[in-house]
Amino acid sequence: MKKLDFWYEFASTYSYLTAMRIGPLAKAAGVEVNWRPFLLGPIFKAQGMETSPFNLYPLKGSYMWRDLTRWSELLELPKFVQPSRFPQNTISASRIALALDDKARPDFTREVYVAEFTKDKDIGDAATLFEVLKKLGHDPEALIAKSVEQPIKDKLRANTEEAMKLGIFGAPDFVTEDGELFWGNDRLEQALAWAKKQAA
């Protein structure tokens, strides 16, 4: 089965939309998804941006919140709630995602996004992540401890460096096995079609 790398950042609103819809679409396309969290902060900094472009360009920001509300309705997701803080600190969530095995990562990722964008929870807060892990039947203490060990820290740093090398400048992104890069939730269908075509 052909693989598609799904690059996402826990602070990214459009990554949230993709996380909620990629599962069934990839299954229908016969494509296996590799969930790869990374940090946008260093990537924005390298482009000369000290925060999200949605904060730097307020008109674009206002539009994005409205767009997310519309998308949430179209996808029949829980009501979208503009978070009190944006972007959030996502280091802990990203590390825990990498401390989990590949099969457990998608559910954890979706649950964190739901807390962040439909319940206005602070996902930088250990208590939020503890609750998510507990709800999913994991051992929160063990995973939170594992997530701050050096190999996991290194894994997140390596992911972010790899994203940078791929020319990634925002999130979400999709990279096919032959190295084609697609940016944005609205390119998910094109990325899956590309991966499927390569598979044929």
Add this chain to the structure above:
Amino acid sequence: MKKLDFWYEFASTYSYLTAMRIGPLAKAAGVEVNWRPFLLGPIFKAQGMETSPFNLYPLKGSYMWRDLTRWSELLELPKFVQPSRFPQNTISASRIALALDDKARPDFTREVYVAEFTKDKDIGDAATLFEVLKKLGHDPEALIAKSVEQPIKDKLRANTEEAMKLGIFGAPDFVTEDGELFWGNDRLEQALAWAKKQAA
């Protein structure tokens, strides 16, 4: 029949894609399209940008050229050619578009985009616009003369000011009769569905 305002800038690559595909899609949705050229320059300036974000953020720019090539293949458009100059001076093309009547504007717009993005023509050059008008069976001299008269100049300025008031920050955009704003070629389907839903 319900109407949809299609806001476009002649320098905008994604506006080009929309111009090439909006016709049949709008017809199928039973929506009448109002083609509204405007200038992004003053809108970028108001956001603190002296040029296109695709120039300000080179990684985003490189990605965009690749994305346009892929889109052109998917839409079966002529081979996409990255223009030597970007963004181009679009004042003359925009004024001529407004000097033409509503029925003639779509064909002129598409022809200018084809010259710009598949033949590397300078659309800021009067000779390019003259050729396009001639090809379409218009009287180039009369239209070019009309396009620099005050009422047409005022119309373009008014369009740009209206775009700014609508919260437009990039192109293309779609605005429904009930005032819903959609940004980007990849929101065309959502915009048409919204307009259609309002019509029902």
